[in-house]
Amino acid sequence: MSEVDEIKNKIDIVEFISGYLKLKKSGRNFIANCPFHKEDTPSFVVSPEKQIWHCFGCQKGGDIFSFLMEYEHIDFAEALKQLANKAGVELQQIDPKKNKEKNELIEINEYASKLWQYILESKIGKDASQYLKKRGIKKTIMQDFEIGFSPDSWDLLSKKLIKKNFSQQNLQKSGLVYLKNNNQFLDRFRSRIMFPIRDTSGRLVGFSGRIFENQKLKTVDSAKTGKYINSPDTPIFNKSRVLYALDKAKRTIVEKDKIVIVEGQFDVIMAHQFGFKNTVAVSGSALTEEHLDLIKRFTQNIVFAFDPDSAGQNAARRSIDLAHLRDFSVELMILPENKDPADLFLDNPKQFKKILEKSLPAIEFYFISTKNKYQIGKKEISAQDKKQIAKELLIEIKKIVNPVLRSEYVKKLSQMINIDEKYLLEALEKSEEKILQQEIKNVQKDELNQRELLEKKILGIYFAFPETRIKISKEIKSSYFENFFNKEIADIIEKLYNKKADKNDIKKSLSEDLKKLIEQLSLAAEQEYKNIENFELEQEIEILLYSLKGREKEKIKKDFAQKISQAEKLGDKKELKKLLKKLSKQIQE
Numbered sequence: 001m002s003e004v005d006e007i008k009n010k011i012d013i014v015e016f017i018s019g020y021l022k023l024k025k026s027g028r029n030f031i032a033n034c035p036f037h038k039e040d041t042p043s044f045v046v047s048p049e050k051q052i053w054h055c056f057g058c059q060k061g062g063d064i065f066s067f068l069m070e071y072e073h074i075d076f077a078e079a080l081k082q083l084a085n086k087a088g089v090e091l092q093q094i095d096p097k098k099n100k101e102k103n104e105l106i107e108i109n110e111y112a113s114k115l116w117q118y119i120l121e122s123k124i125g126k127d128a129s130q131y132l133k134k135r136g137i138k139k140t141i142m143q144d145f146e147i148g149f150s151p152d153s154w155d156l157l158s159k160k161l162i163k164k165n166f167s168q169q170n171l172q173k174s175g176l177v178y179l180k181n182n183n184q185f186l187d188r189f190r191s192r193i194m195f196p197i198r199d200t201s202g203r204l205v206g207f208s209g210r211i212f213e214n215q216k217l218k219t220v221d222s223a224k225t226g227k228y229i230n231s232p233d234t235p236i237f238n239k240s241r242v243l244y245a246l247d248k249a250k251r252t253i254v255e256k257d258k259i260v261i262v263e264g265q266f267d268v269i270m271a272h273q274f275g276f277k278n279t280v281a282v283s284g285s286a287l288t289e290e291h292l293d294l295i296k297r298f299t300q301n302i303v304f305a306f307d308p309d310s311a312g313q314n315a316a317r318r319s320i321d322l323a324h325l326r327d328f329s330v331e332l333m334i335l336p337e338n339k340d341p342a343d344l345f346l347d348n349p350k351q352f353k354k355i356l357e358k359s360l361p362a363i364e365f366y367f368i369s370t371k372n373k374y375q376i377g378k379k380e381i382s383a384q385d386k387k388q389i390a391k392e393l394l395i396e397i398k399k400i401v402n403p404v405l406r407s408e409y410v411k412k413l414s415q416m417i418n419i420d421e422k423y424l425l426e427a428l429e430k431s432e433e434k435i436l437q438q439e440i441k442n443v444q445k446d447e448l449n450q451r452e453l454l455e456k457k458i459l460g461i462y463f464a465f466p467e468t469r470i471k472i473s474k475e476i477k478s479s480y481f482e483n484f485f486n487k488e489i490a491d492i493i494e495k496l497y498n499k500k501a502d503k504n505d506i507k508k509s510l511s512e513d514l515k516k517l518i519e520q521l522s523l524a525a526e527q528e529y530k531n532i533e534n535f536e537l538e539q540e541i542e543i544l545l546y547s548l549k550g551r552e553k554e555k556i557k558k559d560f561a562q563k564i565s566q567a568e569k570l571g572d573k574k575e576l577k578k579l580l581k582k583l584s585k586q587i588q589e
């Protein structure tokens with residue numbers, strides 16, 4: 001019996017779907033209103049005899065796997081994992097040790113979350129609780145979003161986690177604690193309002209913590225720490241692949257066929273409190289391709305509600321460009337100056353709704369921001385400025401697929417800078433390939449910069465702090481590096497560690513460019529980490545190495561993703577199982 005058949009035998013379809021829909025007995029079958037399209041008369045039928053479901057309205061149907069995939073907007077591999085876990089079936093291609101590790105990491109997060117929620121309700125959390133109320137957050141919403149408070153203590157959570165007998169290795173991997181030189185565990189999150197982050201399946205995978213300065217703090221120097229810090233990348237958490245509150249928002253996103261993306265946790269929580277439950281936020285990173293792949297399961301329509309400051313607008317531009325290249329329909333909310341969404345809800349909840357209803361297509365946003373940038377209408381525009389304005393806006397106009405709309409915006413640009421349309425159309429056609437290629441480069445630049453920054457930090461620490469070299473040498477491989485020069489340096493480190501090269505010979509053969517680069521990397525690392533304690537530097541190395549390896553693992557996964565998707569479409573279960581097993585083996589290697 002295959003694993004899929006074993007799962008089907010162990011899970012009754014009526015009982016399973018009853019967890020999602022209210023089923024009514026009708027003869028030998030059960031009926032309900034279809035969750036996949038709007039209807040007044042039930043046309044969704046579940047057959048306990050055949051263990052299948054079918055909707056006579058939208059013509060969708062299948063078994064428990066297809067229902068879960070359709071309802072939760074997940075792929076077959078994820079559905080297989082979830083149903084296997086529910087049925088108690090051990091999948092051959094999943095390493096039981098890794099599965100056990102992930103389950104314990106989730107348990108650690110759940111325990112920490114409950115402890116912090118309890119502290120928020122206690123005397124210790126009174127000031128933090130009052131602060132949340134002043135921000136307009138109701139107690140029921142605090143509880144719904146499981147908001148907590150980590151007290152101003154070095155090791156309160158650490159001690160409690162140790163008493164619960166979680167493995168020390170997993171405590172470190174959770175990112176909630178540090179291990180100091182004397183083998184003492186210390187808490188990562190101290191004097192912070194805590195926001196749990198769950199994945200689309202509702203598993204608690206990480207946290208975001210906001211500094212709370214209600215008194216002189218013993219354990220936190222607020223001048224040297226960020227307002228927000230997030231869990232580091234762990235075996236269950238990657239901020240580039242998780243959206244805050246998507247687990248709560250996904251059903252409303254599907255119903256409205258639209259997602260609203262904001263910048264912070266407070267923005268999301270206030271939006272949900274006032275009924276805008278299709279709102280999510282990125283978790284301490286720019287919007288990524290992985291985020292968009294996740295969103296595409298639920299909708300093709302995005303509304304960005306980023307802060308009106310320059311940082312917010314720059315983030316909006318990058319996100320819009322990335323979404324356009326992934327074929328999303330994109331709109332932007334134009335927020336009042338010095339007001340973020342949370343402020344709007346606190347001042348006047350109706351204002352958010354009005355602004356949302358007046359959201360502009362992204363191209364309109366570009367016209368408005370360009371007009372403000374060059375002060376069009378307020379001063380005379382030079383020929384050089386007109387050339388630059390045309391260049392900037394033609395890049396955006398080129399992305400419009402509909403020829404009528406494209407023509408309208410060319411006309412609008414013509415009127416804005418008083419240049420004949422025919423010249424703009426000529427420029428548009430001549431620069432088509434050049435503009436497109438440049439835009440793709442611009443969109444990919446952020447991701448590449450993140451990757452290069454990660455590579456440079458690891459190499460910089462290696463040269464700036466000699467005591468870290470053995471640890472780093474053991475872990476890195478030149479194949480993990482993408483930047484050409486970084487790869488060369490990593491190759492030297494790898495060869496030295498494996499004693500395949502003589503240190504003096506390599507030093508002589510280094511080019512002047514590589515010598516300069518090594519000096520720059522070392523100096524940058526010295527500056528960045530000069531005030532850090534040894535145990536914190538060790539933790540930083542762990543996080544950087546884990547992230548670098550994680551990115552390499554993601555590359556492997558992406559290579560398999562297309563093949564797996566194709567096998568699913570063709571219904572080739574044998575090939576699918578083979579691919580999943582091969583993928584698991586390659587990741588382990």
